[in-house]
Amino acid sequence: MTPPERPARADDDAYVVDTRNRPSGQRGGRPKPDADDAYVVDTRHRPPARRGGVPAADPDAEPARRPRRRRGRLVALLVGLLVLAWLAFMVWVPYNAWNDIARVDATPSGDRPTGGKGTNFLLVGSDSRQGLTEAQKKEFGATNAAGARTDSIILVHVSDSGNKPLVISLPRDSYVPIPGYRKNKINAAYALGGPKLLTATVENATGLTIDGYLEIGFGGFASVVDSLDGVDICVPFNMKDPEAGINLKKGCQTLDGHNALGFVRTRHTDPRGDLGRADRQRQFLAAVMKKAVSPGTVLVPWRYKGFADSMSRGLILGRDTTMGEALAIFQAMRSVSNGDGISATVPIADPNYTTYAGSSVKWDSAKASELFRMIKDDESLTSVPKGAGN
Template structure:
């Protein structure tokens, strides 16, 4: 808030007002959007340039792929952004109550790191037939289906999303060796955060719990997503066949796509890449002019967010606004996806587990901790852990 007061003292409007500068209620430019044009001169550039400028004003990327959807479509003043922000549930007690010396030290000016936790069973349908959201965690009721670290660079020009396979073998405090997804079942968000902090040495700044089920509504709200399957994958058991080619998927089809693993050669490792591929496609589609220019789609998208995401109670509405504004220049090509370095499969007590490549992982965690992911990715651009254009 001190930064906001300084801006106002200097004559600048706060970020929450700047979201709507140069935008009419119908989402079009009000005529002052041609940055750099002389006063009274006609706008420079073609229609595509104008659409890009309008997109920059209308769409503010919040927390990249997933959290970017929270405020990405706030494009008209008559939509109350605070209403949508308040509809996002806050999670109390999401962080471990440990002494400072037993947690990773926060590195100043080293960006912001979120832990994203995806659940398969978070939303229930009430007996009235209306959507009803279940608690983000109930002891023993669910294991996290997906874990991702989202690191946003300090300069807000890039972001990295790193998936941790749910079967990764780790030390869970108070429980010994176990699969990482068990931590959420046993102790909820706080034990999940503690487990990931101990594994990586990275201080987690915030956590978001995401309902994969709810992504059906988000996908439908943007009109579906285009996902390319590079080669035909035959159906196996309950898994459907995916024919080679580009598929325009609605919410139900996209959910099948991200959940399947039995027809994939590397099981959960390939599934995590599918999840990343889907998020990338959803991010691109959200930025599409067809979404930005449709009040119905935009409103549906924002309404769906509250049914999908919960965040820790350290994130106030104002915090979300300010983070959103700081990410206004972030674009899809500035967001990179990868899996944590894979060290092989193993079996422990009759259960299949995933092992990390500890040496490679140590280098990665250090890059995240010190906000050097651009350098790390430049040096590891060809690794199979990094998400490429072709995803099974």
């Protein structure tokens, strides 16, 4: 049996097989010309065959999608790994810094105040020269002081009831009883017995239990500020103080570590003396926390790590103070910087009270006692009452 001849190809490489009269199962496979059950097979776009019978790629076909999908998955995987690495870095940096912070026993012994709601912390700025080189001592005007004293004493209250956090300055010259000693300026407690006696003195004067202790040293102020590339401070008036090593002009500006340290230390150029300095210290701490949590710090790896490392070198924590409590202190300062907290000084009756220890600060006993009672009961405050001397 001879197979039917293939029709000749046309110039456009197409050919047509006409089987219009080819009935099913007819011998010889020859079509009958008069049948009406016809079909046509058009192969004009059939791709040319390659050697071995494998068809060549059709230039008009859609490109393969599998490689594109693989690239997309690879990109997504790389992005996911980068995000995980960044999150791990964000957690590791403060954790590593936390383990490097020095500890001190700041928990008083003996009878302590009981009861109270919320959490109270003592935030102390020490003028200790420990860790400073001789060149730094000269630069910061810190060459003549012996021992360690407190330049700032701040009571921080964090509410359990959702009230605004309170940041209350206790002026370093406050004239209060010191357990085991007679009355004296409150910063004498630190010189006589360190953080433990200072905490006991604050508890005795306020009736509040101090739950955590955080101290930043003299040199720590400068290094923390420099790690942030300066902090933004509005200087209230011209400040020239050779002892503090500053010559600042009135106005808002970015202060480096040296000038920021002088800004919080000086009181000779402030007409309000120690009270004015207490206000500037709270202003400074709020500015530091605002800069520390800004995108310009958190999203820049070397600045973020530099800040954490400088904080760990400059901080001293109470032995029983937890990481959560330290974060609560920083969060309270941040709230103050955002206007969501209350910042004030304990009510004062006389800022120049004459005592055997020299000019001191006398609290307004009635208003101070009422303030500390409200703090102990965790009552909501919109402001702190001022005494006649504030």
